[in-house]
Amino acid sequence: xxxxAIAGLAGGGAYAALGLCLTLMFRLVRVVNFAxxxxxxxxxxxxxxxxxxxxxxxxxxxxxxxAAVLVAAALGWVMGKWFGEAGTDQRSAISIAFLVxxxxxxxxxxxxxPRRMPGEFxxxxxxxxxxxxxxxSAVCVxxxxxxxxxxWLVLARTVLGxxxxxxxxxxxxxxxxxxxxxxxxxGMWAVTGLLSAAVLxxxxxxxxxxxxxxxxxxxxxxxxxxxxxxxSLGLTVAGGLGLGALQGALAHVGELxxxxxxxxxxxxxxxxxxxxxxxxxxxxx
Amino acid sequence: MRRVEFLRQPLAALVVIAxxxxxxxxxxxxxxxxxxxxxxxLLGLGAVGRAGMxxxxxLSFAAVGAWTVARLSVWDVPGSIIVWVVAGxxxxxxxxxxxxxxxxxxxxxxxxxxxxxxxxxxxxxxxAVNFPGVDSYxxxxxxxxxxxxxxxxxxxxxxxxxxGIGAELLGRTRTGAAWRAVRxxxxxxxxxxxSVARAKLSAFAASAFAAGVAGGLxxxxxxxxxxxxxxxxxxxxLFVVAxxxxxxxxxxxxxxxxxxxxxxxxxxxxxxxxxxxxxLFGAGAVQAxxxxxxVSEGLARRLRARRPAPVPPPRAATSGGEPPLGTxxxxxxxGLSVRYGxxxxxxxxxxxxxxGTVMGLIGPNGAGKSTLTDALSGFIPSAxxxxxxxxxxxxxxxxxxxxxAGLRRTFQQDRVPTGLTVGAYLRFAAHRRVxxxxxxxxxxxxxxxxxxxxxxxxxxxxRRLLEVAAAxxxxxxxxxxxxxxxxxxxxxxxxxxxxxVEVPARYGASVLLIEHDLDMVRRACARIVVLDFGxxxxxxxxxxxxxxxxxxxxxxxxxxxxx
Numbered sequence: 001x002x003x004x005a006i007a008g009l010a011g012g013g014a015y016a017a018l019g020l021c022l023t024l025m026f027r028l029v030r031v032v033n034f035a036x037x038x039x040x041x042x043x044x045x046x047x048x049x050x051x052x053x054x055x056x057x058x059x060x061x062x063x064x065x066x067a068a069v070l071v072a073a074a075l076g077w078v079m080g081k082w083f084g085e086a087g088t089d090q091r092s093a094i095s096i097a098f099l100v101x102x103x104x105x106x107x108x109x110x111x112x113x114p115r116r117m118p119g120e121f122x123x124x125x126x127x128x129x130x131x132x133x134x135x136x137s138a139v140c141v142x143x144x145x146x147x148x149x150x151x152w153l154v155l156a157r158t159v160l161g162x163x164x165x166x167x168x169x170x171x172x173x174x175x176x177x178x179x180x181x182x183x184x185x186x187g188m189w190a191v192t193g194l195l196s197a198a199v200l201x202x203x204x205x206x207x208x209x210x211x212x213x214x215x216x217x218x219x220x221x222x223x224x225x226x227x228x229x230x231x232s233l234g235l236t237v238a239g240g241l242g243l244g245a246l247q248g249a250l251a252h253v254g255e256l257x258x259x260x261x262x263x264x265x266x267x268x269x270x271x272x273x274x275x276x277x278x279x280x281x282x283x284x285x
Numbered sequence: 286m287r288r289v290e291f292l293r294q295p296l297a298a299l300v301v302i303a304x305x306x307x308x309x310x311x312x313x314x315x316x317x318x319x320x321x322x323x324x325x326x327l328l329g330l331g332a333v334g335r336a337g338m339x340x341x342x343x344l345s346f347a348a349v350g351a352w353t354v355a356r357l358s359v360w361d362v363p364g365s366i367i368v369w370v371v372a373g374x375x376x377x378x379x380x381x382x383x384x385x386x387x388x389x390x391x392x393x394x395x396x397x398x399x400x401x402x403x404x405x406x407x408x409x410x411x412x413a414v415n416f417p418g419v420d421s422y423x424x425x426x427x428x429x430x431x432x433x434x435x436x437x438x439x440x441x442x443x444x445x446x447x448x449g450i451g452a453e454l455l456g457r458t459r460t461g462a463a464w465r466a467v468r469x470x471x472x473x474x475x476x477x478x479x480s481v482a483r484a485k486l487s488a489f490a491a492s493a494f495a496a497g498v499a500g501g502l503x504x505x506x507x508x509x510x511x512x513x514x515x516x517x518x519x520x521x522x523l524f525v526v527a528x529x530x531x532x533x534x535x536x537x538x539x540x541x542x543x544x545x546x547x548x549x550x551x552x553x554x555x556x557x558x559x560x561x562x563x564x565l566f567g568a569g570a571v572q573a574x575x576x577x578x579x580v581s582e583g584l585a586r587r588l589r590a591r592r593p594a595p596v597p598p599p600r601a602a603t604s605g606g607e608p609p610l611g612t613x614x615x616x617x618x619x620g621l622s623v624r625y626g627x628x629x630x631x632x633x634x635x636x637x638x639x640x641g642t643v644m645g646l647i648g649p650n651g652a653g654k655s656t657l658t659d660a661l662s663g664f665i666p667s668a669x670x671x672x673x674x675x676x677x678x679x680x681x682x683x684x685x686x687x688x689x690a691g692l693r694r695t696f697q698q699d700r701v702p703t704g705l706t707v708g709a710y711l712r713f714a715a716h717r718r719v720x721x722x723x724x725x726x727x728x729x730x731x732x733x734x735x736x737x738x739x740x741x742x743x744x745x746x747x748r749r750l751l752e753v754a755a756a757x758x759x760x761x762x763x764x765x766x767x768x769x770x771x772x773x774x775x776x777x778x779x780x781x782x783x784x785x786v787e788v789p790a791r792y793g794a795s796v797l798l799i800e801h802d803l804d805m806v807r808r809a810c811a812r813i814v815v816l817d818f819g820x821x822x823x824x825x826x827x828x829x830x831x832x833x834x835x836x837x838x839x840x841x842x843x844x845x846x847x848x
Contacts, residue, residue, distance in 0.1 A: 032394045034401070082575040089393040093339060093528060094574055096397075100525045101567025103518065104560040212518050219405045222398050258413045265406035268399055269387060276390045281664065282471040 012244015013140025019224025043068030043197025072193020119205025324542030329495025337468025350497030373501030381493025531579025611642030691762030708736030
């Protein structure tokens, strides 16, 4: 059980990092970006194709990151240009259209067969009491904590963070204060796109998943973000790690193992019903 | 006449199905059958969409329908696939209700996340549990008269036509109107006596039923089903096509089904990858959302714009006479208090509205007038004190039950659902069976637009009057009007005041009028009550009360009161 839970931390770290992206996007550009992980998929598959063409790993990974940034920025530009004034619900519906379109585009560009993913973090880091800590888990967990801390610092302590928060809460007022809302929005998309691709660069080589199942990691990522109510960065990280550990532990319980991927749904349901138990009406008055 | 018009489209569809079945090659008919199945599933998404909700798990419901049909086929239950498909729809309904339950608390994107989570969880379960008959290579059985793909196409066509008629008829019932009303405003829906919970759950149940039927049809068409048929990404694609084509319309659902089936096929024939189809659908949905309307909705709007609604005759300014005073107490409020944290919005308010009168409630901004309205109509469960209407205690009752007990309210904001016509809204909000004469009478009384005008085309003032008309049509004991004259010109406010004076005699309802327009209040009300900082500071006949210095001070500040 404990072994399983610790093994699950690699996945949990990925959920947490992707959940962080979702939380940042929700807070700063008012969208639950269902296409968040699909953007990363484009990045990681670009890397795989470049590596197959004989590029050294570092260069291929850079190319992958760049591809993800470009795709994310393009989508962010569309969102800002046509849906700048739209509400969260509508923007999120659009991100579902992005997800479906991006996945199809990914199949067009990279084919339908899973590719061999070169990776840097395949080995184990150390073993204590028969429990192995893989490099991937360590990178995921540490990386997530670092990113969460950095994001918190930027948001709370810098002028850029202040502008971003102003932008998210009152976009029109922020524009009246000469904050370039569209440019900052595109920038947010690009940064979270980069982060998603980076997460997948670590995680994807560890599993044999096709584009769709990778892109649908958005669901456990949503669960992680929900733990933090799409607001708290710390709780999002905790939620992601907890979910990964729970799934890992369940993998060792015979009868439940095949249903472990249904855990996010139950978690989503429980968290939402608890956090929204008192909200009844659609408008304050 | 209307009935003939209503039947024209289904009859045309039947003719098309018959002709297609006779002349089109079997291969294309197989594809057309798939298109019809997608269209049925899209109709279900349309039901949820009408109620303003997003569902991302339509294929999970379809899987339940398909599983049921496969199970019944293995058991060889009598009634053939015709009965099995219906059973598949019915079996999916409880799942719809379960997924709908979170919708009672969640809305918008949070609800979308729940349905997506459900789809992913269902994926896992469906992959783990084999469909019945798959292990023993047992196909879903079809009776002799549905054995060929040509015959099965006719069957699918009939199912779609029936589903389309069902969706259309359901849209005209109170349930259908409640969906559109919930989409626009849950508060107003509850205030018109309809249970928001029931409206949302019925939309999800209807949606799951349609998906279950579609899944059952699929089981019959392909004979052997696997988890591959119902993956999450398929549900997402269905949602995207629904947004693009406009699944709220039967024609839109059919169009969406045709797109989903034939666009990939055309690409395949042209030697282009079928994945382009989803790229196209994604772009189409983005385009539809940027226009603010789906393909079908845009068409419907354009067709409607060619027939502008006639302008109602100007409201005749007739004096309603003296406001009636009333005698017996109807509404009794004792010690009503509402606190928001440390703020006391209402403090120990005592208020009696007599039967058969028009009473005014005035006060400066922030005095607590709207809070009082909310507390009376049940929107503030934490309110303390007692509210009695015609001897019946209303405390603790939810909003729609208070409405049913005879306490009707209107809203300060525009809360008339824009998706309905004037007639449909009046009949929905009346919340009882009304004759066309009654509808015509109340429309004429307040000078509302004709029944076939669309609410979306009306100005704010007309919408406010329409809301008042709907409240009167419900024949309540008491109607609380929250600033009904906002958005009306001064002369029209006075005309409305004259009409309100007639309301007790004409409709048997007392009126509690909350208004800033003091001329209107003077004209309409027999007595007024003044609220300031959550407390009643004065009550009595309008001329007397408005002359009091403390009332003037509350309204205009200290300096004015001193001069």
